[in-house]
Amino acid sequence: MDKENEFEKRVSRRKFFNIAGWTGFCTFLGSSGAAGARFFYPKVLYEPASTFNAGKPEDYTAPTGNEQVVVDERWKKSQRVWIARNREGIYATVALCTHLGCTPNWFPAEVRFKCPCHGSNFNPDGEVVAGPAPEPLYRAKIELAPDGSMIVTTGLLGIRRANLQAQKKTLGTFWTKEEKEIIWKPPYFLELKA
């Protein structure tokens, strides 16, 4: 038996076309499937911008008397952000429950944010004081523009990872010491000279 026949025996014409045909068919199915899956990921989004101008810091009431913080709700509906002013400065909290994404409500009398979906409670710092939420409320970046107005960046694209880069995973119920160093400093906190 010469070499050519041996090869013929190993890979016959029928076998070759069988393999080639199935390879082609599977490639077609695989690439169609991949293209079909890719189709469901839009490249352009027509969602609200993640940055907005929140006006001047003076527009927000400072806490008086026994109050520790004043939570302003004017941007909640359009931007999903609370602007809170305490005795040292201003910070922005994202009105997005860290449990499953509902919008909590602010109850000034109880000094708490409460989520209507599964009852998570947050204190004005955003820390979880009750309910199933696994992380404190997210902070938005807040920076001063040259004209003195505040630019708030919620960065909803990847908010859970991008907003607090230093602590990506489980933040715990209360802010840790390291996180406090992040959230009470620019760009998450805007200090105001009293």
Place this chain on the structure above:
Amino acid sequence: MAVNFNKQNDVSFIPSFFKKISEYIKSTTVWKSIFRVGYPDTMPKRMAVMRSSFYMHIFPTKVGIHGMKLKYGWCMGGITFFLFLLLSITGVILMFYYIPEEHRAYNDMKDLRYMVPYGVVLRNMHRWGAHGMVFTIILHMIRVFYTGSYKPPRQFNWIIGVLLLTITLLLSFTGYLLPWDQLGFWAVTVGTNMASSTPLIGYEGPFSKYLGIQIDNDIRFALIGGTRIGPNALIRAYVWHCIGLPLIATALMVFHFWRVRKDGFSGSM
């Protein structure tokens, strides 16, 4: 207890004129092409009726008497199929008035309830039918379990049934968003956020960070077509609800019924 249906009646009260007409009609090609077997007075003929009719062929040609008892199956599978047909018909009619657009959807739902003639009946049939379908599927599943009908040779059909249950729940879930009211909106917000905890492909799930999965490329993003529930999520829910999932459900149902026909009814024959 065989009864001979072929016995000729000697006494007939039908005038021979009508008899002749009837005989003529039954001899025409049209009649014979519709009723191919003739009067099903014997067992082979009865089975031939089931075999040769399109509408009857989804049933087994022969069913044991135990299978015909109402208390055996409660007819729950049949009721589920009936509700699916009802939901398909009412759903298509609702589509004439409902526009899946951010500013229209909720008002169109309200219009269907208060302005469209018989709209409230259609919407309520669709809504309660959907609730009922989930309920009857569960009862059907319970019956199949307790009669041991999931055992070989019917184990394949059990799997198809589980898939059909999943598809039905997905149909309910996608239909939940369409009224675009507070209830559905937040329910779907919560439901799709759960998808983001899927391992590997959800941006909050385990191991996903090693694949570079973010909020704008995870499975939730593909489901709702964005990072939040918006117009994209509404149209996606609409298309899945009206086209995609019903087609998949229909294909699976064809399989499901065919297997019932092939395996026969469970229980002692």
